[in-house]
Every structure is written in structure tokens, then in C-alpha cells.
Amino acid sequence: MEAPPDNDVLWARALHFTHPDGSPALGGVSLGVREGEILAVSGPRGSGKTTLLSCLSGLVPAQRGEVWFNSVPVHTMGPMTRERLRRDRFGWIDPAPVLVPELNVWENAALPLMLRGTSRRRAKVAALEWLERLDIGDRSRNRPHELTQPERQRACIARALAPAPTVLFADEPTAPLHRADRAHVLRTLTTAARSHGITVVLATHDAETAALADRTVSLLDGRRVNTVHLPPVEETQPAGQGAACSLSV
Numbered sequence: 001m002e003a004p005p006d007n008d009v010l011w012a013r014a015l016h017f018t019h020p021d022g023s024p025a026l027g028g029v030s031l032g033v034r035e036g037e038i039l040a041v042s043g044p045r046g047s048g049k050t051t052l053l054s055c056l057s058g059l060v061p062a063q064r065g066e067v068w069f070n071s072v073p074v075h076t077m078g079p080m081t082r083e084r085l086r087r088d089r090f091g092w093i094d095p096a097p098v099l100v101p102e103l104n105v106w107e108n109a110a111l112p113l114m115l116r117g118t119s120r121r122r123a124k125v126a127a128l129e130w131l132e133r134l135d136i137g138d139r140s141r142n143r144p145h146e147l148t149q150p151e152r153q154r155a156c157i158a159r160a161l162a163p164a165p166t167v168l169f170a171d172e173p174t175a176p177l178h179r180a181d182r183a184h185v186l187r188t189l190t191t192a193a194r195s196h197g198i199t200v201v202l203a204t205h206d207a208e209t210a211a212l213a214d215r216t217v218s219l220l221d222g223r224r225v226n227t228v229h230l231p232p233v234e235e236t237q238p239a240g241q242g243a244a245c246s247l248s249v
């Protein structure tokens, strides 16, 4: 078995994934992510970005191929070990905000820290700090249903950053935000990642978002291609349809 390079925090080789209904999603994707790097995974809708992040993070095991985290094989781990790895070392941001409705905003943001064993008091301090940075400190005592969708997404981003994960998987993290909010939240996210040495794997079909990354890996139909030219997200229309793109393989 080929060993991953030492300076890659994540390394994947020949990942294949087919969904249970037979839909092919990844057709042999290999990549490396360096420590502290912000890597964009770009491609039009349905190109396999979410599936790739799910396999890299150990959320779902690829049917074929290898994933290594800090030179430890993830592809041979059992479900409990993968779960612990995700809880202790990884963060995840979904394209749509999902919060626990019974908890207020700071309790939601503090949850991953408390699951790692941090005291409630220290977790609260960290959660409030990140909520402030994301401009929703004044909503910290509200329940999720009292927030707007963009505010809920900011809370999810604070929740992902508060534990300073080794790797943050961000799947279209600014999808529910307005254009003006998007730039601010992305800047906060990338600045936080750089100052805390957090490695980010950022799935996006938006060229402007991908431009903030150190490097971009492009996907098309579950395979890596050299370039996918994506329009800024405002030019994609009508909503819900695949982004127009041109590619060079």
C-alpha cells in the first residue's frame, strides 16, 4: 500500500462511490490537502462535491479507494472510530442550517465542544466569541426558530469553528446568505481558518467563493478535471438548475 506524503493532512486515492440506488457519484478521485490549506472543491451541481467531502470526512466510507488523515488510514476504520474522529478532529458546515430547536443559539454553538468534554462554562465563552465574530452575538439567547435563515447559518458556522477543528468541511457554507453577507461570512471563515491553522475543504459551485481558496480541485461527473469555468452564483439561473460551465480536461 502506498503511504501518503507527510505534509498532507488529508490524502485520498482512487475514491469510488455509488449511491445505494445505483447513481454513480465518484469515479476514482485522488487528492491531497496540505496542513492549513484552504482547498476549494468546485464543480457544477451533481458533480460529486458533497459525496467527496462525505468520503474524506469518514461520514460515509467509499466503496473503493483510500482516505488517510495525518498518515492514519480512515478507510479501514470501523464506524465508531470514524465517528470519534469526526467528533474530535473534524468540523462540518451544511449548505442549509440545521440546529437543535430546543436549545438556544449559544447552546447550539457550544454543543460540539461539550461533546468533546469541554466544561459548559468554557464552551459558552468560546461559542459567544464566535457568535460575536459572526455578528449574531445579540441573538445568542434566542431559539433557532426566532432567527432568519442567514442568522441560523451564521450560528452553524460559529458552531463549526468554535472547537477549532483540525479540518473543516464546508459544503456550500454561504448558500443561504445574501450576497453582501456572503463576502463577510466567507472572510470571517477564511481569516479564522488561517489564524487558527484550520485546514478547510470548501465545496462550492461559485467562482467567487472558489477564488478565496489557496487552491482549487475541479470535479465533473465524479472525476477530477483540470478546470471548470463557473459563473458567479448570481449568473446561474433559473434557481435550482445546474450551473452553466465549460471545462478543459
Ligand SMILES: Nc1ncnc2c1ncn2[C@@H]1O[C@H](COP(=O)(O)OP(=O)(O)OP(=O)(O)O)[C@@H](O)[C@H]1O
Binding pocket: 019, 020, 021, 023, 024, 025, 043, 044, 045, 046, 047, 048, 049, 050, 051, 052, 205
Ligand atoms: N442520496 C443520494 N441518492 C442517490 N443519488 C445521489 C444522492 N446524493 C447525490 N446523488 C447523486 O450523486 C451525484 C453526485 O451528487 P453530489 O451531491 O455529491 O454532487 P454535488 O456536486 O455536491 O451537487 P450539489 O451542488 O447539488 O450538492 C449526483 O448525480 C447526484 O444526483
